Each structure stands twice: as structure tokens, then as C-alpha cells.
Amino acid sequence: MSRTIVAPPELPDAPISAVERETGLSKDTLRVWERRYGFPVPxxxxxxxxxxxxDQVLRLRLISRLLGRGLRPRQVVGAPLEELIARAGEGDAGPALQARAAEAPLLDATLRLLRSYDEAGLRAHLSLALQRLGLQRFVTEFAAPMNVQVGEAWSRGEIAISQEHLxxxxxxxxxxxxxxxxxxxTRAPSxxxxxxPGEEHQLGLLMAHACLAIEGTxxxxLGVQTPAWDIAQAARQHGADVVGLSFSESLRQxxxxxxxxxxxxxxxxxxxxxxxxxxWSRLRRRPPGVRFVSRLEQISPLLAEYRARESAAAP
Amino acid sequence: MSRTIVAPPELPDAPISAVERETGLSKDTLRVWERRYGFPVPxxxxxxxxxxxxDQVLRLRLISRLLGRGLRPRQVVGAPLEELIARAGEGDAGPALQARAAEAPLLDATLRLLRSYDEAGLRAHLSLALQRLGLQRFVTEFAAPMNVQVGEAWSRGEIAISQEHLxxxxxxxxxxxxxxxxxxxTRAPSxxxxxxPGEEHQLGLLMAHACLAIEGTxxxxLGVQTPAWDIAQAARQHGADVVGLSFSESLRQxxxxxxxxxxxxxxxxxxxxxxxxxxWSRLRRRPPGVRFVSRLEQISPLLAEYRARESAAAP
DNA sequence: GTCAACTGTATGTCTAGGACAATCGTGGCT
DNA sequence: AGCCACGATTGTCCTAGACATACAGTTGAC
Structure with missing residues (x-):
């Protein structure tokens, strides 16, 4: 695959505001790095x-990505370009990585379609998978592992951000x-x-939504990013029994x-x-008053338990 | 304690970073106004x-809107609340605001459903509107004015954030x-x-998508918030003819x-x-190399023009 | 061993006023 | 009218220091 990282188009030097836009690093941060770590040196x-x-902007963009993956600034801000690229390639070969053998062909096909920006094909592919597996299995056996795969592929540099977005x-x-x-x-609980706020990922929320909807719940x-104050108000007004919240790994625990x-x-x-x-998969102590659910498969038993509990309490 | 429909919300005081987010006025600007005009006084x-x-944040939000409309800061930054509201009312008795009389009942019904958090009802209502009007008219005559209405209702405090989210x-x-x-x-352009980045609103993007899809385009x-660098890379790799971007009023012009x-x-x-x-509805000077489209209705003629141009160029 | 509390370092955000470039609007000139 | 020059307006950038908060490593108790 000749996806070369493209010859740099010879862009002019960028003022600090442009760098802020491009890298997502605030002006304050850029200035303070310069003072503390001696990089960047505009x-x-x-x-x-x-x-x-x-070239410094390029390095900053890489650094910004690495920070998003949890690395600490001290370790990467001063580092030379080669080291940054090396680290970007490392990736964590976690256990989530190997999806079950049965779905492997489906996953591979997805990645292939992504690489060629083939939207129609991707759409057909996913739709077919949904029809074949049914919503329940589509979510737990296909969508969930696929999300992980795509995330990993991105952090290994195999696909671009835009392809992950697609x-x-x-x-x-x-x-x-x-x-x-x-x-x-119409079934309980409501x-x-x-x-x-701060959690923008919709997929987790939608997958949970699907798992609940399947059970007739x-x-x-409310979509993403509702402030706590508003959630509380809405839940009371609406008479909800349960507030369900989704968390990706983008927020700090x-x-x-x-x-x-x-x-x-x-x-x-x-x-x-x-x-x-x-x-929550690596949660140490679980505070009281909240149920933690690290896997989608746990939703169904949780619902069953709730319903049993309720019907026992109010016969 | 019965569920009263909410005493005055008593929102907490906001730090400068929150105000920057909510009003779109930079921290620097907020501090300089304080120094120069004596407002705000946090x-x-x-x-x-x-x-x-x-209350100061509210005033700042109003001021920010007036600035977007072309007023100069000196004239509005110090002004008392009543004057701001008066001036805010002046400007746009815009055509977008009063939906055509024909759809007014539909709009009212939507707001009513929102107020009671009636998701099933809302879903049925919107679905019905979509079926009746067809996608094209649903988007331009229902969704677009409704978005404005809901936004206004929120900023007037008539509905909660959670209801707007819903x-x-x-x-x-x-x-x-x-x-x-x-x-x-399959038709051109691709x-x-x-x-x-910074533009999180999906609805605008989806409405545009609908208008384009209807024409067989x-x-x-790629969803929301793709960095410019990645857009450029993706567009080239994919061989796109046009990059379409959606902007709500949340970004500064x-x-x-x-x-x-x-x-x-x-x-x-x-x-x-x-x-x-x-x-872009109040854009002063339009820089070269970009087509600005402030209304959804303009998409169709724009497409027609593109196609005519292309077929003339390459017969 | 496990877990909580402590401690020092790392890190980003906030503060202050001054400086200045870019924009806006006005008045005078052709 | 159109155009230019000028002063006022306005936002952004600068410096450097303070400090709250998050992280990581260590100690101490059970």
C-alpha cells in the first residue's frame, strides 16, 4: 500500500493562534512548554x-496525539521526531485486540472498506451484518469489538483520523x-x-441504548454532554427510575x-x-450508590435483577 | 416533597474558561473589556x-449576539440588560423566525411534547411530519425553523437544556x-x-447531508470535528470534488x-x-476560494450550477 | 500483602498591564 | 461621487510569576 505520508506542501510559518487551532494545544500551554522544556522554539x-x-507544528501535532493516549508531557515534549513516530507506533497489544475468530473476516472487510473511503460499501456491509446477526448480537459481537479494533488501528497509524470518523x-x-x-x-425501569460533560462519544451511548431497547425497556x-445539574432536574421531572451514563476512556477516571x-x-x-x-474495567474501589457496568453483556442480567427486585417489593 | 416545576435555577457562578466556552468571547477579550469599559465585573x-x-453571563451572551450582527462593542458592552433585549428584538424580525403559518401547529405540538419529556410521542410526531412532508420539505420547512425555535425557547428559559438535548x-x-x-x-459532485474542530452541532450537517442526498449526490x-489537516488528506485520497462544511453560530466568525x-x-x-x-448569514466580506451558503434552499441551485459547469467543461 | 494517607513534582491555567496591528468611521480632498 | 488620510476603537500577543490540581512514588497501618 503506497500510502506515503505525503510530501510536506511547504506551508509558511504559523502564528501562535494557528498552532492552537491545528494542534488543540492552548496558547498558554505552548508558551509555558517553551519556557519549561525548551520546545517548541518558534x-x-x-x-x-x-x-x-x-516541522515544529508537525511535531506538536504528534505530541498532542500521544498526550491524548495518556503519555505525560515531560516524556514527549522534548523528544525528537523519530522517537515520537516510534512511540506512536507502539500501541498496546491488549487482549481486546483479538476479536473472536468467527468475526475476524467481518472485521477485516470493514477495515478494507474504510481504507478506500467506500461509504456505500461500508453502509451495505454494516447493514448486512445487522440484518444477519440481529441487533443484540450485532451490538455485542460486532460493533463493540470493531470499535476497539478501529481505535487500535488508528493509534497504530494504520488508518487516518478521517477514516475513524467515517x-x-x-x-x-x-x-x-x-x-x-x-x-x-414500555417496561420498567424507565x-x-x-x-x-466532556464525554463526547456517542457510540457507547447508542450501544447501551440498543441493549436496553431490545429488552422492551x-x-x-438526551444525547451526549448533559451537565449533572440538568440530568438531575430532568430525571426528577420525567420520573425516571434509572439514570444511565456512558463513559469512554477519554475522561479521567x-x-x-x-x-x-x-x-x-x-x-x-x-x-x-x-x-x-x-x-470502569480497571476500577479499583466502587463508590456506593452507583452501579458499574463494564461490559454490554451485563446489561441484560442487570435489568432482570431490577425487575425481580421491583416485583418482589411491590406485589 | 412534591415535584414542583423548579424554582429559579440558581446557577453557580462561572469561571472565566466557562464563560469563554458559553459566550464565545475569548479570555483576553473578557479581561480587556473589564479594564476598558468596566463591564463585566466578576x-x-x-x-x-x-x-x-x-446574570452577567446572560448579558454577555446577548452582547455577543449583537456583535455578530455588526454592532460595535463600545455601544453595547456597558449597556443595561433592558437595552440589550430591546436591541436584540429590533434586528431580526427575520423570516426564519416566523415559520410559515401552515407549520405553526406542528411547531407548537413539538414544544408541548418536549415539555413533558414524551419521547415516544415526539418520535411519532417527527416521524409523521417526515412522512407527510417528504424529506426535502421536512428539512427546509420543518426541521430548520424548528431548530431555531427550540434554540430561542431555550435561551428565553422556556425549556431546559435537557429538553433541548432530547x-x-x-x-x-x-x-x-x-x-x-x-x-x-452516484451523481457528481462527490x-x-x-x-x-470546535463545531459540535450535528443537526446542521445532517440537514445538509439530506439536501445533498435527495439530489442523488x-x-x-465524516461526522463532526475533523481537523483541517485530516480533511485535506482525506479529500485528496478519496478524490472528492467538494468539501462541505457546516457551521452553527457557536464558533466565532x-x-x-x-x-x-x-x-x-x-x-x-x-x-x-x-x-x-x-x-454566514451576516458575513461582511467573503474571502475567495470558498462558496458560502447561508440557507439550505441554496444547496439545490448550487448543485445544479456545479453540474452545468462541469458538463460544459468536459463534454 | 493491600490499601489509605502523605508528599513532592509536574503541569496547565490564571493574573497583571503594556504594546501594537488591524479595523472602523469620519472628514477633507479631488 | 470616489478616494485617501487620519484618529479612535478593538482584539490579540507579550512577559513572568503565582498557584491549584493531578500524578506518582513512599510510608505507615492493618
Whole structure:
């Protein structure tokens, strides 16, 4: 595959505001790195304002990505280009990586379609998988491992961000089709679904939504990033039994736990909180008042338990 | 304690970073206004850091809108709340605001359903509207004015954030259903759709997607927030003819223009950029190399023009 | 061993006013 | 009218220091 990383188009030196835009690193951060770590070292225009050469911007972009993966600035900010690229390639060969052999061909096909930006093909492929597996198995056996695969492929540099975006978009489309085809549920518990501020990933939320909808649960989704204050208000007004929250690994666990505790304090005891997502797979201590669900398969038993409990309590 | 419909929300005071996010005014600007015009006058926390009371944030949001409309800061930054509201009312008794009389009942019904968190009802309502109007008219005559209405209702405090989220979620669902029902297009131009970093609103993108798909256009959507560098790479690799970008009013016009210019520089001349959305309705000078589209209705003629141009060029 | 509390370092954000480039609007000139 | 020059307006960038918060390593108790 001759996907060369493209000859640099000879871009002019960039002022600090442009670098902020391109890398997502704030001006303050850029200036403070310069002071502390001696990198970047921008040129100056005739008025003494910073001008970043294209190669430094490239390095900064790589650094920014590595930080998003959890590396610490001290270890990467000063590092030379080759080391950055090496580290970017490392990737974590976790156990989630090997999907079950049975689905491997499906996964491979997906990656192939992504590489060629073949939207129509991808759409047909996912749709077919959905029809063949049914929503339940599509979510747990296909979508979930595929999400991990695509994420890994990106961090290994095998696919571009734009291709990962394309995948997310299409998968979202497919999940919504699946959810939309289910007649609105009426069974208890009444679940209000959303994510907390800072958590932008929709796929986790949609997968959970699908798992709940399949069981006939009555659920209302608010989409992503609802502030705790508003969740509490909405849950009370709507008379929800459960608030369901989805977490990817993009949030810090500490931050997430703090927000959960905050939300817990704002909700009456009678409303349960179910927190799901990959973030909790390495949870040390689980604070009281919140149910943690690290795998989609656990949703079904959790529902069954809730229903048993309720029918026992109020016969 | 009965569930009363909410006492005045008592929002907490906001730190400067939150105000920057909510109003779109940079921290530098906020500090300089304070120095120059004596407004805003934030409280200070125990460490001397700024804390903006909710009412000042409200005023700032109004001011920001007026600036976007072309008023000069000196005339509005110090002004009292009543004057701001008066001036805000002046401007657009815009045509977008009053939906055509024919759809008014539909709009009212939507707001009513939102207020009661009736997801099933909302879903049925939107689905019905979609079926009755057809995707084309659903988008331009229902979804677009409704988005404005819901936004206004929120900023007037008539509905909660959570209700606005619920609306967005359901509308998104419906639009995706509509788009998904269309057989993948094959006609030129080949359009790559996305938004730039900082622009999180999906609805605008989906509406544009719908308008393009209806015309049989071949389009690929990358979802929201793709960095300019990645857009450029993707567009070249995929061989797109047009890059379509959607902008709500959440980005500052200046920022958006800078990013557009940046993207323009990275793309070959042969790839067009179409920038759409409410942000451009009050654009002063339009930079070269980008097509601006402030209304959805303009998409169809734009397509027609492109096709005519192409078939004339390569007969 | 396991876990909680402590501690030092790492890190990003905030503060202050000054400087200045870019834009806007006005008045005078052709 | 059209055009240019000028002063006022306005946002962004600069420096450098302070400090809250997050992380990582260590100690101490059970």
C-alpha cells in the first residue's frame, strides 16, 4: 500500500493562534512548554511575535496525539521526531485486540472498506451484518469489538483520523436504524440515558441504548454532554427510575467519579445510577450508590435483577 | 416533597474558561473589556480568580449576539440588560423566525411534547411530519425553523437544556432515518461532509447531508470535528470534488474564517469548499476560494450550477 | 500483602498591564 | 461621487510569576 505520508506542501510559518487551532494545544500551554522544556522554539517576526515552522507544528501535532493516549508531557515534549513516530507506533497489544475468530473476516472487510473511503460499501456491509446477526448480537459481537479494533488501528497509524470518523458516522447510522426499528418500550425501569460533560462519544451511548431497547425497556436518550445539574432536574421531572451514563476512556477516571458523586448527591435515593463503559474495567474501589457496568453483556442480567427486585417489593 | 416545576435555577457562578466556552468571547477579550469599559465585573473566588454571576453571563451572551450582527462593542458592552433585549428584538424580525403559518401547529405540538419529556410521542410526531412532508420539505420547512425555535425557547428559559438535548437527539434520529432510506447517490459532485474542530452541532450537517442526498449526490460524511489537516488528506485520497462544511453560530466568525483559509491553502484548487450554516448569514466580506451558503434552499441551485459547469467543461 | 494517607513534582491555567496591528468611521480632498 | 488620510476603537500577543490540581512514588497501618 503506497500510502506515503505525503510530501510536506511547504506551508509558511504559523502564528501562535494557528498552532492552537491545528494542534488543540492552548496558547498558554505552548508558551509555558517553551519556557519549561525548551520546545517548541518558534522564530519571531519583526514585531517579536512567535512564528512556528511547519516541522515544529508537525511535531506538536504528534505530541498532542500521544498526550491524548495518556503519555505525560515531560516524556514527549522534548523528544525528537523519530522517537515520537516510534512511540506512536507502539500501541498496546491488549487482549481486546483479538476479536473472536468467527468475526475476524467481518472485521477485516470493514477495515478494507474504510481504507478506500467506500461509504456505500461500508453502509451495505454494516447493514448486512445487522440484518444477519440481529441487533443484540450485532451490538455485542460486532460493533463493540470493531470499535476497539478501529481505535487500535488508528493509534497504530494504520488508518487516518478521517477514516475513524467515517467508521463512527456509519456505525452510528446503523445503530440508530436498529434502535428506530424497535417499537417504543414500555417496561420498567424507565431509563434516562446520556453522558456527562466532556464525554463526547456517542457510540457507547447508542450501544447501551440498543441493549436496553431490545429488552422492551422504556428509555429516553438526551444525547451526549448533559451537565449533572440538568440530568438531575430532568430525571426528577420525567420520573425516571434509572439514570444511565456512558463513559469512554477519554475522561479521567477521577474526574468521572467526582461528577458521579456530585450527581448522586443531587438525585433522590429512589433513582438509581448505572454507569457503563470501558472506563470502569480497571476500577479499583466502587463508590456506593452507583452501579458499574463494564461490559454490554451485563446489561441484560442487570435489568432482570431490577425487575425481580421491583416485583418482589411491590406485589 | 412534591415535584414542583423548579424554582429559579440558581446557577453557580462561572469561571472565566466557562464563560469563554458559553459566550464565545475569548479570555483576553473578557479581561480587556473589564479594564476598558468596566463591564463585566466578576466576583473573585478566594484565590482572586474571576467568577462570573449568571446574570452577567446572560448579558454577555446577548452582547455577543449583537456583535455578530455588526454592532460595535463600545455601544453595547456597558449597556443595561433592558437595552440589550430591546436591541436584540429590533434586528431580526427575520423570516426564519416566523415559520410559515401552515407549520405553526406542528411547531407548537413539538414544544408541548418536549415539555413533558414524551419521547415516544415526539418520535411519532417527527416521524409523521417526515412522512407527510417528504424529506426535502421536512428539512427546509420543518426541521430548520424548528431548530431555531427550540434554540430561542431555550435561551428565553422556556425549556431546559435537557429538553433541548432530547429534541436534538430525536431530530437527529429522524434525519438519519430519512437519509438512510435513500439509495446511495452516484451523481457528481462527490462531496465530503464534516465540521471543523470546535463545531459540535450535528443537526446542521445532517440537514445538509439530506439536501445533498435527495439530489442523488454521492456524499461521504465524516461526522463532526475533523481537523483541517485530516480533511485535506482525506479529500485528496478519496478524490472528492467538494468539501462541505457546516457551521452553527457557536464558533466565532473570525475563527471559522481563519480555519477555512487554512484549509483552502491545503487543498488543491480543483477541490471546492462549500461552507454552510447560520454563521454566514451576516458575513461582511467573503474571502475567495470558498462558496458560502447561508440557507439550505441554496444547496439545490448550487448543485445544479456545479453540474452545468462541469458538463460544459468536459463534454 | 493491600490499601489509605502523605508528599513532592509536574503541569496547565490564571493574573497583571503594556504594546501594537488591524479595523472602523469620519472628514477633507479631488 | 470616489478616494485617501487620519484618529479612535478593538482584539490579540507579550512577559513572568503565582498557584491549584493531578500524578506518582513512599510510608505507615492493618
Amino acid at each position: 522564530l519571531r517576526d519583526r514585531h517579536g511575535e512567535r512564528l512556528y515552522p511547519a 467508521y463512527t458516522e456509519q456505525m452510528q447510522h446503523q445503530l440508530r436504524q436498529g434502535i428506530g426499528a424497535i417499537y417504543p418500550g 431509563v434516562m440515558l446520556t453522558t456527562l 422504556r428509555c429516553v436518550s 477521577k474526574t468521572a467519579l467526582d461528577m458521579l458523586q456530585d450527581l448522586r448527591a443531587r438525585l433522590p435515593e429512589s433513582i438509581e445510577i448505572w454507569a457503563g463503559g470501558a472506563l | 466576583l473573585r473566588d478566594r484565590h482572586g480568580e474571576r467568577l462570573y454571576p449568571a 429534541y436534538t437527539e430525536q431530530m437527529q434520529h429522524q434525519l438519519r432515518q430519512g437519509i438512510g432510506a435513500i439509495y446511495p447517490g 462531496v465530503m461532509l464534516t465540521t471543523l 454521492r456524499c461521504v460524511s 473570525k475563527t471559522a474564517l481563519d480555519m477555512l483559509q487554512d484549509l483552502r491553502a491545503r487543498l488543491p484548487e480543483s477541490i471546492e469548499i462549500w461552507a454552510g450554516g447560520a454563521l
